[in-house]
Amino acid sequence: MTKLWDLWDISPPLHADAPVFPGDTPYQQHWNARITPECPVNVATLTLSPHVGAHADAPLHYDPEGAPVGLLDLAPFLGPCRVIHACQARPLVQWRDIEHALVDLPARVLVRTYAQSPTRWDPDLPAYAPEVLERLADLGVQLVGIDSASIDPADSKTLDSHQVIRRRGLRVLENLLLDAVPEGDYELIALPLKLITADASPVRAVLRRPR
Template sequence: MNARLWDISPPVHEGAPVFPGDTPYRQRWVATIAPGCPVNVSEIALSPHIGAHADAPIHYDPDGATIGRVDLPPYLGPCRVIHAIARGPLVEWAHIAHAIDALPPRVLVRTYERAPVDRWDAQLAAFAPATIERLATLGVVLIGIDTASIDPADSKTLDSHQTIRRLGLRVLENLVLDEVPEGDYELIALPLKLVNADASPVRAVLRELARPGPGA
């Protein structure tokens, strides 16, 4: 039987929410099927932080790597989805402590009952830096969240981004975890090889883990 997949990426289209001041998604057709033209071809403009995306270290570190130069293993492999729904402005350790036994190296946190895929949420939940510190001590190499940032929207110091910079963690933001039960999955969320970019959209999916058969 095929393993079940959960698509945890929001739709990307004109009107998709972006951080205020960031580049919105725009698309136009530069060629359309017609006599003498056998194909449709479009041109797009967008922020690399639109939709589900991976931040590159250069986004928060002037000397950091661009997304096209980061290693891929953090974005692929066992992960755990933990629910901390409507628990306040910061995901504190107490909100996820119920689900940290035998933790895999990737952790995605759900904070919304329903992710606001059609609007910008200035009150988004973020990670407390201390939570990231403790996850790193347990071997976590990637954290993800279903909001647009691991820091509060009005933060000027980006304490959580600076924590992942110091610890060498990778991050996924703007996931959609509405339909995903708490538990363990395989994460597949590879960034594009945008050689000089500060982030990349990803098509993030979770795959059901293989279960041992009878007698295994």
Template sequence: MPRQIWDISPAIHPQAPVFPGDTPYSQQWCATIGPGCPVNVSAITLSPHVGAHADAPLHYDAAGASIGAVDLNAFLGPCRVIHALGCGPLIEWRHIAHAISADLPARVLVRTYEKAPTAWDPDLAAYAPETVQRLADLDVKLIGIDTASIDPATSKQLPSHMVIRQRDLRVLENLVLDEVAEGDYELIALPLKLTQADASPVRAVLRALG
């Protein structure tokens, strides 16, 4: 029997929320089916941070790798979904400690919302940098979150981004975990091979472990 799949990517459309000042999604038709034209062809404009996305080191490090140069292994494999509902502005270790065990997978996704927002949330929850450090100490290679950033929206120092830079972790943001129970899954969230970009949209899914 096919293994169950959970789509944890938000829909991308012109009203999809973006970080203030970022480029929203827009689309135009370059060709449409009609006399003399057998196909529809569109052109899209968007920030690579729209919807579910993977940040590249280039996003937070001027000398960092583009998303097209990042190894894909972190974005594919066993992961653990942990609920930290009502955690407040920062996901502290006490909010996720109940789900930490000796068999922790190399990928951790944290749910903070009861229901994913449909508009920009200036009060989004983020990771405390100490939490990221402790996950890295446990050999976690990728962290994910259901908000738009692993740092608070108003942060200029980006301490959690600095931790993932120092510890060489990968990150997924803007996931939708509303329908996902705590537990272990297979994560599939491959970024596009954009050779100069600081991030890439992903179609993030979870699959039941076989």
């Protein structure tokens, strides 16, 4: 059968050593049941922050009155997307870092900031300048993503970029794995779980485009 699509898995692996924000809950797994002559199945219990690995933040994460992730419209998480390389952007992604790739912009923008994604916690993680998100919203962008752990600096207490997406109604994906993805246009598929009271959800984020 002819393969019609090229596919990129942009979700980092989840395991006990996956990096998390200091103080957050890492991935943990233990077995409730293992296959034996008396038991036909393996059954595991998972404990983790919903912000481990590739994830979608809900408004509830940065707004006490915000919607939980399980009640969000799925449409922003599925559809045409542009990956933009800005691997020299430090400490914040500025407009000049992405303006080379903004012609006929789709409604979803993912920015690659790492030449190679870190396997340990990065306290100096790159983030978005708030005014960049304002200008992207002005262009009709509905979802922004980044390959770092946050769209705000790790030590931010005001979360200025999160407050922009709250005010402008944007959705956000963080901790994406964009190392192998060429700059260009794709279809994004990154659906959050229907966690009705949660502030975020892991996603299995993929990009695809016709061959």
